[in-house]
Amino acid sequence: MATRGLRPLRQLGQNFLAEPALATVIAHALPKAKTEPVQEIGPGLGALTRALLTIGHSVEAFEIDHGLISWLREEFEKEPRFQLIEGDALKTLPQHPPRAHVCGNLPYSISTPLLVQLALRSPPPEVIVVTLQKEVADRYLALTRTSEYGAVSVLLQSVFDIEKIRHLPPEVFYPRPQVDSAVLRLTRRPISLTDLEPFHAFVKKGFSQRRKKLRGLLSVDLDLRAEELNPSEWRTLYESTRRKV
Numbered sequence: 001m002a003t004r005g006l007r008p009l010r011q012l013g014q015n016f017l018a019e020p021a022l023a024t025v026i027a028h029a030l031p032k033a034k035t036e037p038v039q040e041i042g043p044g045l046g047a048l049t050r051a052l053l054t055i056g057h058s059v060e061a062f063e064i065d066h067g068l069i070s071w072l073r074e075e076f077e078k079e080p081r082f083q084l085i086e087g088d089a090l091k092t093l094p095q096h097p098p099r100a101h102v103c104g105n106l107p108y109s110i111s112t113p114l115l116v117q118l119a120l121r122s123p124p125p126e127v128i129v130v131t132l133q134k135e136v137a138d139r140y141l142a143l144t145r146t147s148e149y150g151a152v153s154v155l156l157q158s159v160f161d162i163e164k165i166r167h168l169p170p171e172v173f174y175p176r177p178q179v180d181s182a183v184l185r186l187t188r189r190p191i192s193l194t195d196l197e198p199f200h201a202f203v204k205k206g207f208s209q210r211r212k213k214l215r216g217l218l219s220v221d222l223d224l225r226a227e228e229l230n231p232s233e234w235r236t237l238y239e240s241t242r243r244k245v
Contacts, residue, residue: 015173016044017105017131020051022172027051029129029165029185030101033058037081039096041089041104041114041130044068046075048103053081060099062089090114100126111136112152115186119159120196128160128186131168137182144230151204157231158193160186193235195242202238 017023026048030038037060043049045068052059058081063069069086076082085092090113102118102125111132118125132140140156141164142148156162165183170176193199206214206226214222214229219241229237 015105015107015175015177017047017172018174019172020047022168023047023051024054025166026103026129026131026183027055027057029183030057030103031127032056034100036099037083038101038103039093039099039125041093041102041106041110043072043084044105046072048105049076049082052103053079057081057101059083060085060096062087062092064088090117093117098123098125101129102127103129105131108133108136115140115156116152116200119155120200123192124159124188125186126188129165129183130186131181131183133177134167134180134182137164137184140184145227149227151200151207151226154203154231154234155196155200156186158199158235159189159196161189162186195238199235199238202241203234206234 017026030052033056037058038052040049040052040059040061043059043061043063049059049061049072053076060083061072062085063072064087066086069084072084076084085096090110093114094117098121106114111130115128115130118128139148139150140153141162142150142153163185165185168181168183170178170180173181202218203226206218209217210226212225214220214224214226214237217226220237222237
């Protein structure tokens with residue numbers, strides 16, 4: 001980065017994975033390579049990209065940083081299995097076909113909107129492997145009746161089985177973040193759900209005022225708060241209101 005006059009951009013939340021061995025571990029968390037490429041969000045300096053290519057994947061990478069885009073094009077110019085797509089992944093990803101496998105080291109600002117977008121795709125990815133700030137990962141894994149549990153927890157746990165692959169300390173990144181990180185694997189559940197966008201809107205309304213009972217927020221006769229229902233119970237409640245319409 002120094003030789004090219006590049007530096008991590010705080011506004012993009014850039015913290016680059018600096019341990020190639022860990023990149024290999026993360027790459028192996030995805031299933032074996034398919035004929036279609038893995039979509040990698042924010043390849044950065046290419047640590048995970050190299051690991052994916054080494055174990056046989058092709059990569060469709062989405063990068064917004066113009067300095068890194070130039071470097072990545074040169075670094076992988078002789079690699080036919082690498083395709084680089086420029087721009088904000090939140091805007092460019094919907095313009096490309098859904099892929100079965102998605103991965104990336106996600107900055108705080110993009111993690112939730114991106115994973116919500118992927119969950120609402122038709123179809124959602126079969127497997128997503130992402131590195132996130134630990135507090136964000138905890139929110140996605142949260143159990144009922146906890147402060148971390150919310151509408152995003154309900155949506156992601158409705159669509160995916162979520163598991164924590166490993167903890168990552170600050171020192172494996174450059175620059176070092178002030179928080180710990182975690183690698184999550186989200187595997188699409190075998191149950192095919194429909195009406196996910198209105199379902200997500202319904203759940204968000206239920207969580208809009210956490211202290212209120214649901215009977216005061218939704219058209220339901222239920223003397224419980226949003227955090228007391230697990231994802232399956234939320235789905236049952238939503239479908240019961242649809243039958244009344």
